[in-house]
Amino acid sequence: MGTFSQTVVKRYNDLSKEDCCLSCGKALSFANVQAGETCVDLGSGQGHDVLRMAILAGDSGFSYGIDISEGMIETARNNASKLQLKNVSFIRSPLESLTLENNITDVVISNCTINHSLDQAKVWREIARILKPGGRFVVSDIYALEQVPDEFASDPKAVSECWAGAVVKDMYIKHILDAGMEHLEMLEESLPYEKGKIRVASFTISGQKISNK
Numbered sequence: 001m002g003t004f005s006q007t008v009v010k011r012y013n014d015l016s017k018e019d020c021c022l023s024c025g026k027a028l029s030f031a032n033v034q035a036g037e038t039c040v041d042l043g044s045g046q047g048h049d050v051l052r053m054a055i056l057a058g059d060s061g062f063s064y065g066i067d068i069s070e071g072m073i074e075t076a077r078n079n080a081s082k083l084q085l086k087n088v089s090f091i092r093s094p095l096e097s098l099t100l101e102n103n104i105t106d107v108v109i110s111n112c113t114i115n116h117s118l119d120q121a122k123v124w125r126e127i128a129r130i131l132k133p134g135g136r137f138v139v140s141d142i143y144a145l146e147q148v149p150d151e152f153a154s155d156p157k158a159v160s161e162c163w164a165g166a167v168v169k170d171m172y173i174k175h176i177l178d179a180g181m182e183h184l185e186m187l188e189e190s191l192p193y194e195k196g197k198i199r200v201a202s203f204t205i206s207g208q209k210i211s212n213k
């Protein structure tokens with residue numbers, strides 16, 4: 001694991017037992033999870049959204065949480081066992097190389113996570129790969145108002161703090177479209193605000209994998 005990933009893992013291991021809000025939008029509330037669906041949360045943290053999706057998907061559905069921090073995975077598994085949910089699995093994996101098979105999921109959500117990735121185009125290709133044709137995503141994240149200066153973008157600590165890895169909005173949308181998604185819809189978008197040493201905005205975006213892909 002490289003320095004960047006180690007720094008991210010350390011930060012989130014440290015936060016894995018804390019009662020704190022790490023999200024930046026309401027992705028789950030727009031996901032419209034139905035009984036029987038297979039759901040994935042990328043960067044699932046303590047697992048709360050994964051568990052909610054498992055309950056909504058019911059016994060005939062399934063909910064996966066993916067996270068790179070072993071502390072977060074452990075907390076999420078403990079939370080699942082308290083609820084005695086059987087249709088849940090938490091997998092320790094980087095977003096950029098998911099272990100899930102092609103075309104298996106109806107819905108992918110993610111909240112305040114993709115900005116940590118050094119290869120966001122690859123993350124979006126992975127999302128497209130695991131979605132069934134016509135499957136949907138709902139992602140809350142941040143974008144940078146201007147390209148992040150290299151001194152911050154190459155600083156693992158700043159990236160781990162959810163701001164220096166942000167890309168500008170046009171680039172974010174390009175990654176999504178290049179991965180083979182369509183019908184993009186901006187569901188929420190904040191006013192610009194200061195985060196770390198830059199200006200960002202939070203947003204929630206949805207779309208679908210092209211049906212014939």
Ligand SMILES: C[S@@+](CC[C@H](N)C(=O)[O-])C[C@H]1O[C@@H](n2cnc3c(N)ncnc32)[C@H](O)[C@@H]1O
Pocket residue numbers: 008009012021022023024042043044045046066067068069072093094095096110111112113116117162
């Ligand atoms: C800001 S927290 C958000 C957690 C959760 N989605 C929420 O809303 O509470 C980001 C999460 O993404 C995970 N993460 C960051 N970079 C990752 C990567 N490259 N691969 C997998 N997980 C990653 C972190 O370990 C952390 O749990």
